[in-house]
Amino acid sequence: MTTVDEVLLTPAAEHDVPTGRMWLLHDSWTEALRHLRAMRRSPELLMYATIQPIMFVVLFVYVFGGAITAPGYSDYKQYLLPGIFAQTVLFNSSFTAVGLADDLTKGIIDRLRSLPMYQEAVLVGRTFSDVVRNLLTFTVMLGVAFAVGFRIEGTMAQAVSATVLLFAFSYAFSWIQALVGLSVGSVEAANSASFIWMFPLTFVSSAFVPVETMPGWLQPIAEHNPFTIVTNATRALYNGRDPGSDLWLAWAWAIGIALVFGLLATRKFASATGK
Amino acid sequence: MPAVIAEGLVKSFGNTKALCGVDFDVERGQILGVLGPNGAGKTTAVRILTTLLRPDAGRAEIDGIDVLEEPQRARARIGLTGQYAAVDESLSGHENLEHVARLYHMGTAVARERATELLERFDLLDAGSRVVKGYSGGMRRRLDIAMSLIARPSVLFLDEPTTGLDPRSRQSVWALIDELVRGGTTTLLTTQYLDEADRLADDIVVIDRGRAIARGSSEELKQQIGGELIEVELEDPGDAQRVIDVLGHHACGDPHVADDGRTVSLPVFRVEGLVPVAVRELDTAAIAVHDVAARRATLDDVFFALTGHAAEEGSTDGQDNGADGSDDGAADRSQAGGPGDGRAASGGDQVVVEEAVLQETERS
Numbered sequence: 001m002t003t004v005d006e007v008l009l010t011p012a013a014e015h016d017v018p019t020g021r022m023w024l025l026h027d028s029w030t031e032a033l034r035h036l037r038a039m040r041r042s043p044e045l046l047m048y049a050t051i052q053p054i055m056f057v058v059l060f061v062y063v064f065g066g067a068i069t070a071p072g073y074s075d076y077k078q079y080l081l082p083g084i085f086a087q088t089v090l091f092n093s094s095f096t097a098v099g100l101a102d103d104l105t106k107g108i109i110d111r112l113r114s115l116p117m118y119q120e121a122v123l124v125g126r127t128f129s130d131v132v133r134n135l136l137t138f139t140v141m142l143g144v145a146f147a148v149g150f151r152i153e154g155t156m157a158q159a160v161s162a163t164v165l166l167f168a169f170s171y172a173f174s175w176i177q178a179l180v181g182l183s184v185g186s187v188e189a190a191n192s193a194s195f196i197w198m199f200p201l202t203f204v205s206s207a208f209v210p211v212e213t214m215p216g217w218l219q220p221i222a223e224h225n226p227f228t229i230v231t232n233a234t235r236a237l238y239n240g241r242d243p244g245s246d247l248w249l250a251w252a253w254a255i256g257i258a259l260v261f262g263l264l265a266t267r268k269f270a271s272a273t274g275k
Numbered sequence: 276m277p278a279v280i281a282e283g284l285v286k287s288f289g290n291t292k293a294l295c296g297v298d299f300d301v302e303r304g305q306i307l308g309v310l311g312p313n314g315a316g317k318t319t320a321v322r323i324l325t326t327l328l329r330p331d332a333g334r335a336e337i338d339g340i341d342v343l344e345e346p347q348r349a350r351a352r353i354g355l356t357g358q359y360a361a362v363d364e365s366l367s368g369h370e371n372l373e374h375v376a377r378l379y380h381m382g383t384a385v386a387r388e389r390a391t392e393l394l395e396r397f398d399l400l401d402a403g404s405r406v407v408k409g410y411s412g413g414m415r416r417r418l419d420i421a422m423s424l425i426a427r428p429s430v431l432f433l434d435e436p437t438t439g440l441d442p443r444s445r446q447s448v449w450a451l452i453d454e455l456v457r458g459g460t461t462t463l464l465t466t467q468y469l470d471e472a473d474r475l476a477d478d479i480v481v482i483d484r485g486r487a488i489a490r491g492s493s494e495e496l497k498q499q500i501g502g503e504l505i506e507v508e509l510e511d512p513g514d515a516q517r518v519i520d521v522l523g524h525h526a527c528g529d530p531h532v533a534d535d536g537r538t539v540s541l542p543v544f545r546v547e548g549l550v551p552v553a554v555r556e557l558d559t560a561a562i563a564v565h566d567v568a569a570r571r572a573t574l575d576d577v578f579f580a581l582t583g584h585a586a587e588e589g590s591t592d593g594q595d596n597g598a599d600g601s602d603d604g605a606a607d608r609s610q611a612g613g614p615g616d617g618r619a620a621s622g623g624d625q626v627v628v629e630e631a632v633l634q635e636t637e638r639s
Contacts, residue, residue, distance in 0.1 A: 274359065
């Protein structure tokens with residue numbers, strides 16, 4: 001059967017697939033494209049990712065807002081919304097964990113790891129596609145924020161600086177989530193394991209209420225919470241104030257988390273196999 | 276030089292030893308069947324050969340390339356079809372193929388062409404533009420195998436390719452593998468089914484608890500264990516020894532009495548024409564029987580013949596469990612019950628399933 005031979009066989013000379021570092025970008029983009037296609041085909045996932053932060057805005061602005069005062073801010077919205085932006089992009093990082101766990105349980109990671117591709121591109125492609133998802137949700141969020149009366153009072157440069165910081169911080173967290181997704185055994189576990197700890201992280205912070213209103217024993221925790229630092233920095237920038245040391249501290253956290261967890265996730269990936 | 280060499284592979288997960296020094300090789304153009312129950316270490320061996328796992332000891336080569344030292348070069352030569360169809364459900368069949376082709380660093384045009392070629396070849400051209408979510412189990416499996424062939428691998432790994440498939444799909448996957456083998460693709464196939472290894476493989480290695488306990492051609496193995504059995508179901512369990520005395524001269528191996536004493540199995544070389552003879556002989560000896568039947572040997576029989584114990588479901592790597600075949604009696608039958616539950620006693624059920632599968636597959 002010649003058709004069989006032609007389609008299925010080949011001389012061994014063709015087996016030398018070019019590999020190496022220069023394929024990192026190509027392979028990452030190929031993987032990112034796979035996720036972006038999937039994203040386009042299930043827009044309902046994107047919708048749910050957007051509904052939750054909108055709910056938070058409505059809840060805090062209209063329900064709790066009247067009871068909360070933020071010193072230094074005459075309008076609570078100006079205080080609150082940068083915190084919700086930060087929480088939204090951070091929550092979105094859990095898509096990385098869920099997506100990787102899904103690929104892992106379906107045996108897709110096994111297949112990818114058996115290909116002559118640049119191996120780490122699987123993680124880079126995944127985290128990158130989640131940044132794109134984040135951009136879409138963030139844009140919707142920003143629209144809602146303006147609709148309820150939030151205004152950017154800083155300069156354009158300050159606003160851009162704040163937004164870039166938010167995305168850098170969320171990207172760093174994607175690598176924590178990559179480690180989570182590769183470590184747990186199922187999509188369901190990834191769902192909880194990627195999410196639960198982010199509630200105390202984002203609520204025991206300055207995002208919704210000033211740290212000074214918390215009980216004394218909780219204040220030092222909230223103050224040193226990296227999420228507080230990022231929120232403070234972006235809040236200052238969006239409101240046209242000086243973020244002070246919070247800005248470079250926030251960047252240090254983002255870079256530190258990305259480096260440490262990037263390394264850990266990459267290591268985990270090198271031995272990750274489906275069930 | 277063999278296309279695949281595995282030498283002294285050892286791998287432990289915590290305290291459990293998945294592989295305790297396994298050797299085998301696959302000659303170019305041959306198909307090797309690695310036969311064993313769940314948890315025997317089959318998947319672990321495949322994962323080491325396909326660069327997914329590093330062994331604690333031993334070495335492995337693909338086309339003379341050491342997979343531990345040059346994994347990237349080895350990866351360029353292999354195709355892997357794992358236990359579960361590793362397809363992206365949100366992409367179409369064509370996109371799935373193209374995606375893998377791109378990761379083998381083929382150009383866009385070549386990748387596209389190759390994807391179409393394989394869809395056509397695997398009878399998926401019509402479904403090619405549809406999203407995989409709507410594919411049947413058999414179609415997913417075919418697409419999965421097509422994806423592992425995209426770069427015309429020098430060695431193809433098929434890890435339990437029919438586990439979890441319904442009889443019809445199983446038959447079509449067999450036909451597909453048959454063709455691949457005729458086309459000369461060097462293949463390593465793992466399976467829990469003796470009939471699958473028998474039908475597809477040139478050589479068979481039997482693995483049990485991380486060790487290779489037998490190897491040879493399908494014929495050689497059958498000479499050793501008896502490829503077929505004659506099975507006598509008794510009215511009175513006390514007659515078991517008498518049955519062995521009466522029919523023993525037909526047997527080519529040790530007879531086996533099920534735990535309840537009612538079923539006696541005798542391995543024979545050729546079962547053809549033997550049932551009437553056996554019935555006459557039992558009748559002459561005045562032994563009351565429910566049934567005398569011929570059947571093909573199952574993995575359980577092989578294990579009983581080779582090790583004296585039934586094929587047990589180990590938990591060595593916990594990765595061999597074919598849990599997603601729950602809709603398929605054939606795939607699940609070797610898992611009925613836990614270890615040491617007197618599996619041989621349920622042999623009657625297995626025969627029924629086996630025959631149903633055969634009839635089903637022969638019709639299609």
